[in-house]
Amino acid sequence: MSNSLETLLSIESVRVKAYHGWYASERKIGGMYTISVNIYSSASRSETLVDIEDTINYEDIHEILIETMKEEFKLIETCCKALWDRLKVLSPDDVWEVSLVKEDVPIKHVGSTKFRVKG
Numbered sequence: 001m002s003n004s005l006e007t008l009l010s011i012e013s014v015r016v017k018a019y020h021g022w023y024a025s026e027r028k029i030g031g032m033y034t035i036s037v038n039i040y041s042s043a044s045r046s047e048t049l050v051d052i053e054d055t056i057n058y059e060d061i062h063e064i065l066i067e068t069m070k071e072e073f074k075l076i077e078t079c080c081k082a083l084w085d086r087l088k089v090l091s092p093d094d095v096w097e098v099s100l101v102k103e104d105v106p107i108k109h110v111g112s113t114k115f116r117v118k119g
Helices: 024-029 057-068 076-088
Strands: 004-018 032-045 095-103 112-118
Touching: 004 057, 004 112, 024 076, 057 076, 076 095, 076 112
Parallel strands: none
Antiparallel strands: 004 032, 032 095, 095 112
């Protein structure tokens, strides 16, 4: 029997208006984006996980998401990687997964696009 637990902390569906897009008009009018973050980790079975120091503070994650989304990116791939880079610093040994959905893309009959980085 292993003495460690695999853990997953998820922060789901953070909606933000941002000014990203390949076309200047997209960056001017902005659009809605949805961000989800998963942090895969391990913990000792004996850990109590009762203090905020035992985990990652959700407020730190939220602040990084909001501040990064204030920047202008032409591609959601670039934006998603920037989010991942900045979040990974919070706990470099963990596996971070960041998904970024661009709602209402300017392509007929396409409801949204999504890009994901994990590592």
